[in-house]
Amino acid sequence: MATRLSPVLNRIDSTLDDAVARLLDLLAIPSISTDPAYKADCARAADWLVADLATIGVKAETIATPGHPMVMGHVDGPAGQDTPHLVFYGHYDVQPVDPLSLWNNDPFAPAVEATAKGKVIRGRGSSDDKGQLMTFVEACRAWVAEHGQLPCEITFFFEGEEESGSPSLVPFMKEYKDRLKGDVALICDTGLFGHDTPAIVTMLRGLMGEEIVIKAADKDLHSGMYGGPAQNPIRVLTRILAGLHDDQGRVTLDGFYDGVPELPADVAAQWEALGFDHEAFLGEVDLNLPAGEKDRSALEMIWSRPTMEFNGITGGYTGDGFKTVLPAQASAKVSARLVGTQDPHKIRESLRAYVEANLPADCTVEFHPHGASPASVMETSHPAFEAARNALSDEWPNEAAFVGCGGSIPIAGYFKKIVGVDALLAGFGRDDDAIHSPNEKYDLECFHKGIRSWARILDAVSTQTKG
Ligand code: BES
Ligand code: ZN
Numbered sequence: 001m002a003t004r005l006s007p008v009l010n011r012i013d014s015t016l017d018d019a020v021a022r023l024l025d026l027l028a029i030p031s032i033s034t035d036p037a038y039k040a041d042c043a044r045a046a047d048w049l050v051a052d053l054a055t056i057g058v059k060a061e062t063i064a065t066p067g068h069p070m071v072m073g074h075v076d077g078p079a080g081q082d083t084p085h086l087v088f089y090g091h092y093d094v095q096p097v098d099p100l101s102l103w104n105n106d107p108f109a110p111a112v113e114a115t116a117k118g119k120v121i122r123g124r125g126s127s128d129d130k131g132q133l134m135t136f137v138e139a140c141r142a143w144v145a146e147h148g149q150l151p152c153e154i155t156f157f158f159e160g161e162e163e164s165g166s167p168s169l170v171p172f173m174k175e176y177k178d179r180l181k182g183d184v185a186l187i188c189d190t191g192l193f194g195h196d197t198p199a200i201v202t203m204l205r206g207l208m209g210e211e212i213v214i215k216a217a218d219k220d221l222h223s224g225m226y227g228g229p230a231q232n233p234i235r236v237l238t239r240i241l242a243g244l245h246d247d248q249g250r251v252t253l254d255g256f257y258d259g260v261p262e263l264p265a266d267v268a269a270q271w272e273a274l275g276f277d278h279e280a281f282l283g284e285v286d287l288n289l290p291a292g293e294k295d296r297s298a299l300e301m302i303w304s305r306p307t308m309e310f311n312g313i314t315g316g317y318t319g320d321g322f323k324t325v326l327p328a329q330a331s332a333k334v335s336a337r338l339v340g341t342q343d344p345h346k347i348r349e350s351l352r353a354y355v356e357a358n359l360p361a362d363c364t365v366e367f368h369p370h371g372a373s374p375a376s377v378m379e380t381s382h383p384a385f386e387a388a389r390n391a392l393s394d395e396w397p398n399e400a401a402f403v404g405c406g407g408s409i410p411i412a413g414y415f416k417k418i419v420g421v422d423a424l425l426a427g428f429g430r431d432d433d434a435i436h437s438p439n440e441k442y443d444l445e446c447f448h449k450g451i452r453s454w455a456r457i458l459d460a461v462s463t464q465t466k467g
Contacts (some may be wrong), residue, residue: 004147005459006050007191011142012451019138019451020112020121022052026092026130026367027110027123033068033093040067045092049158057149058156062416063176065168068093068160072179075150077462083152084384084466087182087421089411090133090189091162094125094363095436101435102438111370112444120441128435131442132188133158135450139458144450151462155182159411162189165209166372166410173411173418183466184384184422185415186457191429192446193274198392198400200385203303203424206338207345207408209370212237212355213331216363220316221326231362233330234315240358241332246306249293251308251336253350259341271299274401284432288464302353303404307337309356333370337406344372375409376413382422384461391456392426428453 012019024076031045032038046062046069050069052075053060071092077083097107105111110123121131135357143150157180161168173180181192193199216231246252263271273427278298301307315330336347352367380402392400405425413424430451432439 004151005455007080008139008142008455008459009145009452012138012448012455015142015323016448016451019134019141020447022133022138023110023121023126024110024123024133025120025243025449027125028053028108030108031068031093031125031160032096032163033161035096038156038447040066042093046071046158046160048168049092052137053156056137056144057195058140058154059195062158063172065161065172067168070160070168070172070175071156071158072157074179075154077153078149078151082466083462084184084464085153085155085182086461087155087157087180087185087415088136089159089185089187089213089415089423090131090136091159092125092133092161093160094130095163096127097124097438098433099438100450104192104439111247113441117443118298119444121444121447122441123437126440126442127429127433127446128440129162129189131447132429132450134207135428135447136186136454138451139454142455143458153182157177160360162184162409162411166373167371167408170414170418173414177419180415180419180421182421184424184461185419186410187409187415187423188427188450188454189409189424190407190425191431191433192396192400192427193401193403195368195430196396196426198396198426199403199410200380200389200400201390201405201427202380202402203339203404203405204356204376204412204425205303205377205408206342206344206373206413207335207410208338208344208372209333209335209349210348210351211331211333211368211370213329213366213368214240214359215329215366217328220328223324223326224324229327232326233363234327235362236363237315237332241310241313241334241357243358244354248295249291250307253308253347253354255346255350256306256308256336258346261340263300267304268300270304270402271404274299274403279381281431285366299404302406304306304339309335309337311335325364335370335419337408339375342375344374345429348372373408373410374413376416378412378418378425379422382424383464384422384424387460387464388424388426388457391460392453395453397454426453426457432447
């Protein structure tokens with residue numbers, strides 16, 4: 001129904017500057033969920049969203065959790081019409097900014113910047129996920145401004161712990177199941193496929209995060225006095241970590257590949273047809289040769305194979321200059337991306353058992369868990385998928401594709417498992433957005449077309465029948 005959509009799209013175009021100003025305001029709040037020092041800022045971001053939703057007529061509240069607050073808002077659909085109930089999810093927390101020295105500007109002094117490739121919104125969270133979250137809110141704002149109300153019943157659900165493994169999410173969703181039970185869930189936390197191809201993500205990898213701390217002597221020691229007879233936790237840790245992969249790039253852990261399926265032939269053929277440019281993908285970050293499992297393509301490795309990666313490692317003296325020290329402890333943050341029915345808890349147990357079995361005398365180990373979410377595969381038969389695919393294809397130069405995603409969004413599978421609702425993942429990030437990295441950006445074009453995309457999806461999906 002182009003007649004009710006066109007004025008919304010026109011309004012989005014003519015008010016883009018205001019939408020950007022609001023996003024910059026939200027981006028200025030350093031809502032880093034993993035670092036307790038930013039707890040108050042996370043609460044401030046949640047409050048900001050509640051206040052912003054109020055400006056478009058959505059009654060919203062923050063709901064406390066053992067971690068950071070959830071934001072929930074709701075509006076009824078037009079009276080007397082049997083419209084579907086949509087549940088929209090995004091996350092307001094962001095990743096830490098370190099290494100700060102690699103940022104060209106303060107990560108929380110966001111700005112629109114002109115670059116050789118066009119205008120970008122620069123700042124931590126611009127793409128992951130505040131900018132994306134706001135594409136939906138801005139589409140709703142334009143709709144309300146034009147039509148006085150939203151086209152269907154909508155529940156807004158924003159999380160503040162996604163970047164730290166969503167520890168409060170499962171109990172929360174169980175408790176608030178009734179409020180989250182829409183006809184379909186919409187998630188905006190993924191990217192485009194290529195520069196101009198919109199994408200609906202149908203498979204996401206899961207994640208198991210674990211911190212391993214190995215301790216030996218009761219204090220740091222002089223390496224000349226004790227080096228040799230005393231255990232060195234860095235040597236112990238690196239030997240243990242090195243044993244986790246074989247020379248074919250496979251993970252050696254007992255039972256690691258239990259539940260890892262081979263890619264069905266039809267999915268393999270569909271991915272092949274996407275024409276993914278492996279060389280360009282690595283070339284963009286100054287790499288040439290694929291690492292990882294020797295017999296797998298890069299796309300397969302990212303979308304449908306599990307990995308075990310080391311995200312951080314510390315121990316001993318890492319300051320300027322040099323210190324001949326034998327450290328008392330060393331630690332590593334390790335994460336596994338999971339596919340199929342791999343069980344994050346079993347893999348954690350297997351990792352712990354392997355570390356303990358390889359620990360020499362005089363060393364102790366502590367483990368700290370950081371999230372466990374299984375992989376998820378979306379059911380795409382709900383008519384909202386076809387409607388959204390067409391709506392996205394109308395907005396972007398290329399047709400929308402169904403794709404996989406190497407990243408993890410814990411809620412993606414929980415919507416189906418806990419609430420019984422299919423989740424439709426559409427997002428507008430680009431590969432060069434530098435999410436989780438220094439100088440994160442969101443292309444102004446993606447923000448703009450992302451808002452327009454949601455307006456089109458709202459138009460198409462809100463006229464579908466309930467259920
Ligand atoms: N937006 C990302 C997920 C994503 C990553 C989408 C890459 C598209 C491409 C999300 O915010 C994220 O980073 N998730 C974490 C979750 C983890 C901490 C449980 C991830 O994947 O590391
Ligand atoms: Zn992220």
